[in-house]
Amino acid sequence: MPSEAPAPLLTMTAITKSFPGVRALDGVDLEVRAGEVHCLLGQNGAGKSTLIKVLAGAHQPDGGTVAWRGETVSLRSPSDAVRLGIATIHQELDLVEHLSAAENIHLGHEPTSAGFVIRPRVARQASAALLRRLGHPEIDPDRPVGALSAAQRQIVSMARALSHDVRLIVMDEPSAALDPDEVDNLFRIVDGLTDAGVAVVYISHRLEEIRRIGDRVTVLKDGRAVAGGLPARTTPTREIVSLMTGRGVEHAFPPRPSEPPRAAPVLTVRGLALEGGFQPLDLELRPGEIVGLAGLVGSGRSEILETVYGARRPTAGQVLVDGRPLRPGSVPAAVRAGIGLAPEERKAQALLMLESVTRNVSVSSLGRFARGGWLDRGAERAAARRATRELSLRPDNPDAAVRTLSGGNQQKAVLARWLLRGCRVLLLDEPTRGVDIGARAELYAVIRRLADEGLAVLMVSSELPEVLGLADRVLVLREGRVVHTAPAGELDEHRVLDLVLHATDAAAEGSQT
């Protein structure tokens, strides 16, 4: 890593990008020098992914400029980025499982003779050389990628990046799926790249990694770069954490009830575990209570909700409603017992996008409006309308197509579904994802009101302030294990981030509730 300050390789200035309902990037600057490891830090939803997609040519920015070696360029497509020498290794590796390592490495730029006849031997040799250079000579270029381990796939993905004449590599959480040994190898590779003058943009949640290999740090927060080019090794952790958490927008959270709920638990989870998902978990949820699960993506939060709901079959343990155990791995059983789920991916997992609000709301309660299978559509519509009105869903039109609703109102349609069903335990996975900042406060109020009316709520959110502001009690998760449980009032963002970022096993106080 050179100690002098070379001219910037890449300069992104005032980049803005909006999606319907969200301003993902709000004037971000990023400057990367040749031969440095530039770390990108930020909480989930801070805009890191959007920024690197702009850099990879996958998203077109609404505003701002990108300069490459001092010249303004426009990245209209991923191939523009590749041509300049920008490669991205995505978190979800984009390899074709049925093709061999060599075929994946050369996908889209196969060595050919006469322009179209693929020369597999050349590709194989070039691939073998790349894999050797990356410290993994044991990967057979002819093996299908589907047969490789996660770490080996990552190496293949990296080899693909290096098979181009690359000047800048973006790595999106490359260590997430790796063992400590493999992380060491990754860092050796990164060192080798930077010695050769290649710049690396490195995204990770693990502060200790950034300390080890980073040169400079840019911190993103709510779509803005709140700090650019901080020294990676010497900036105090406290400063970095407060840059990541410093609140731009204060949300109004509804007040908690003065009395803690005393009713008997409606939901009891005993030793519930999912292999590869989360460790045995015990949990009690009382009517009127909101419990939050805090943790990073991949800490097992969504898996817990889905397993409680029966959408995944647990490897151990039980879910009980009113003391009666549910049939494991059965969604209909959970729904009959009064559990409802508002899943993380609303469009993919919850909504019937071709259908009206009414039909989206009534889909879990069809039996109520039917006699002998014959639907009373008037009753269905009226009941759906009562439920959506109770949540002030806009527009107040039960025939509106659900796809025309804003994110917040689509979420209300999902909540109305469970309200209509008369459910007693509500599982919320990222309840405000894709919801306008302005509409969030209203959703918070709705959720609290439902709890006050006797619903038990178990929620997951990547937004720490949301968990801390809305929940009564918080379970902090790290790598599938509950490392801390406390009333939300006794926690703050720093404490939780410490717990989820650091390997502070001393804080593992078990998972009792």
Add this chain to the structure above:
Amino acid sequence: MTHPMSPPAGGVPPAPGAEKPAPPPEGRRTAPRTAFARLDVRTLSLLGVLAALVVAGGVTRPEAFLDVDNLRLVLTQASVIGVVTVGMTFVITAGGIDLSVGAIVALASVWATTVATQEFGFAGILFTSVVVGLGCGLVNGALIAYGAMVPFIATLAMFASARGLALLITEGRTQRVTVDGVLDLGSRDAYVLGVPPLVLVFAAVTAVGWLLLNRTTFGRRTVAVGGNAEAARLAGIDVRRQRLYLYLLSGLCCGIAAFMLVVLSGSGQNTNGNLYELDAIAAAIIGGTLLTGGRGTIVGSVLGVLIFTTITNIFALNNLQSDVQQIAKGAIIVAAVLVQRRTVRNELA
């Protein structure tokens, strides 16, 4: 027809990127709309195509085409494939496909016309047709719903084996029907107010299918499974059981169609129902049922069947060979799908 929630016909589709909901509907629709109150653009255009075909037939072969007997023939031919198409419409609406319908019709028709079955007379033939259809549907449905097989593969396997079994039973021979009650049903004496009974069966199946799809929990679940199977599952619908029922329904329709074919031809043959799978899928698609699932229309499917049957009839009357017919059908399918894709894209924009 059947989508009271979609934007009004001819309405302006939401502008791309529009995030604001549609303006509130002032006084619009105070009561739930009936499907008859609104004929959507697609249904109207299908009716238009059918009317144009009738005009074309009337112009090219005025006496032969507009003859009452010829029109009865068209309707009767449409009836058999039409019943199959109603079942197919459900399967496709739920995001599936049934490639085995023609083979099931063949198997059911030959099983129902074996000497042993015919000893039980009319009831034996009817019962066997229906039970064989249901049995094949049960196998399809069990493989797809509980064996996690892709519908294309499972029904392709049924396609091959049902036809093979039909050949095994008949040894390639035509099995003549000797039961008078069955033969009578196909004769002129059985017409009800001038309408052949098979056409009445088709009308009844269509009506039941329409009600089932649009007025019952079964239909609603079918649409939900096809629109978003994962969302349906997480909403508490037993998606696998629903899929089983759907292939049973398709099998039942095949059984009914097989009986109709036995009545119509007075025989059972292992070549019966040849290419029915293609005709039924094509009719459903041009009718407006989405091959990707989530939207289905019985009325559209029936119009699709009528259009295809009318084309075949007109071509035959004009001495055009079946190769030309096939080319024309292909062109119609392509045109219909292109139109459909644009409509859906507009709606989802």
